[in-house]
Amino acid sequence: MSERDGAGDADGVDDWSLPDDLEAVQTALIEWYEGDHRDFPWRRTDDPYAILVSEVMSQQTQLDRVVEAWEEFLERWPTTADLAAADRADVVGFWTSHSLGYNNRAKYLHESATQIEAEYDGTFPETPNELQELMGVGPYTANAVASFAFNNGDAVVDTNVKRVTYRAFSIPDDDSAFEAGANDLMPEGESRVWNNAIMELGGVACTQTPRCDEVGCPWREWCDAYASGDFTAPDVPTQPSFEGSRRQFRGRVIGTLREYDELELDTLGHRIRVDYAPEGEYGREWLTGLLSDLESDGLVDLERSDSDAELVARLQR
Template sequence: MTDGHASSLETGDAPALPEDVDDVRDALISWYEADHRDFPWRRTDDPYEILVSEVMSQQTQLGRVVEAWEDFLDEWPTAADLAAADRSDVVSFWSGHSLGYNNRAKYLHEAARQVIEEYDGEFPRSPDELSELMGVGPYTANAVASFAFNNGDAVVDTNVKRVLHRAFDVPDDDDAFERVAQFAMPEGESKVWNNAIMELGGVACEKTPTCDESGCPWRRWCHAYETGDFTAPDVPTQPSFEGSRRQFRGRVVRTLGEYDELELDELGPRIRVDYGGDYGREWLRELVSDLSADGLVNVEKRDDDTVVRLRE
């Protein structure tokens, strides 16, 4: 890491976040609020609707969940409607939409009955209370508390672990992930934070990351971006493309396609956010020299500058 670190007392024996942790938080939230995938359950704070989305999303691709979620709510718009339904109808819906594991449909139906019969139709609001509902484990309970009531802890799923491991070099240890995740989350902002960090893991920091293409807001702090090592708990071998010379050669060609020509110091920041230092002018000069030798670009000296353009 290039920045200093906060006191290790703040996150136990796990690596600490950078000292400018507020900037880290603001960068992620601003990135998420500027643009994110528009799933319909992100537009509601109804705990029933969110619970349905969370149960459906278990081991099912989110793109496939949207239609099933909308159809389910058309059929049973409220927890009371679901509680009054025949369980066989709910299971039939589940299997008909290929949502897998019919037990989840049974548990969801029973959870709706609990809300009506044991909680007078009002969903419990805390993760601990939500965990009392049938089939609602700690992760789902925390997600509903976060997204419906802004009352959750930091979510720690596979995507979040991957992000924290790469960005802040958190070791592959569940306790360490929990501590760092909880410290990173701004107090009282579980809804936006958990959505944002899961979005980061889902669109920018996937198993094969797209750091620059997705405009990852944590590049300036990221250990993996700095070192080029994008391994993670669920990525045992480093992707062969991300961070490689082949990747940056492609970026040079694509960038020059948008301009007639660029000087090295104009081109550099456009192909990597950390241009400078070890990845400054000499690194870039070698890269464009390779492209020139391959007949892809023209490199020309003008006064004290080096100008690069695509070869026609």
């Protein structure tokens, strides 16, 4: 076992280790990935803008569904300059029409493009820390862009990576342990290919129902789960149902206001849900709260009067 072998703390967080022949582990995974992998178009580019768009889109959407939206988005706004010059309402409308999750992500993507043009003279920063200065770009996305665009990132730790390292090397279900383990596994200076490879392993081989032999998992000889037959996986929060969710109705508001430009409160309410009743559970109070959230996110403007019924909503431009 590697130098991280130890007795562990009271919670067992440090009680894990990597194989002594770590270089063989690394080589096996990279060769497996390079031999055959899913051909997503963003894996064929090192353009940081295109990679950022793919990362933001895939946060709440299956990768197979992202491909078409990603290609259409880049055809419409091929550079940060094009996106920065776009009407934000059009960007948010694109997001809504392609069911890409929370609309404020479209807003942040538009604002980050504006930052790139205004503050960085059209040139992307290249390190995870610098990339986090962009609007709406958190540690995970910053590291992914640094890795895939500039080969300059740390190990990416997503749900797939947690499941793989938990099963293969018994890394405990603890964020700090996952981060340490993932970084110890990654060969120095290989963040682009490594992060793609280990996420691919979790995406096609070490899935919730593992397919070890079927897809020829390259880590079978080292994998604790394969040896024991215990393929328990870390607890992962489930995505709340979209149907009937607040997120769904936020999208309906944006889509309706794109079509009608501006609407009074009750007119908008009846257009976004069939059970809207001004004084009911899903009535003026509910819709006003939804609109206030969208206003806070910079997506809609509200024209208020003394009466809620006379409130007018329009897309922010």
